[in-house]
Amino acid sequence: MPNWCDNHVRIEGPVDKIYNMVKACKEEQLLEYMVPVEGTKMDRISAWGTKWDITEPQIEHIVEDGVIDMYFMSAWGPPSEAFMTYLDENDDIDIEWCYYEGGNAFLGVNGCDYQLPDDLDSPLWENNEDIKRCDSAFGIRESIRAWEDD
Secondary structure (H helix, E strand, O other): OOOEEEEEEEEEOOHHHHHHHHHHHHOOOHHHHHOOOOOOOOOHHHHHOOOOOOEEEEEEEEHHHOEEEEEEEEEOOOOHHHHHHHHHHOOOOEEEEEEEEOOOOEEEEOOEEEEOOOOOOOOHHHHOHHHHHHHHHHOHHHHHHHHHHO
């Protein structure tokens, strides 16, 4: 059983591509849509950065504006490789993502990973913009405090 990684992703681009991505997300096939591996010799971990496609998507989209904003889970880590590959091949798309994997105590933004600060009073929570962004997206410190109080 994997550790699950929380992901928050915002994608902007042409309406036709956004429409297809929304459809792929709803089918939990976003990564296969972005970087197809079925029927190839590529393995998912190398191609996507995670073993399986996304799960539990929560999608907010404004297709007519060319925007998707979503949360989903991925196994063991974020699908950074899939996003970077897709960006390299699609210069009309912008993808921003942040992620948090509590089991292995890491988080990150746009493929730049950080270890979770050791203590809730660490200045990194306020001084590092990426860590601050992840905490805002996922409520990390609030969850840790609630867990410690139990």
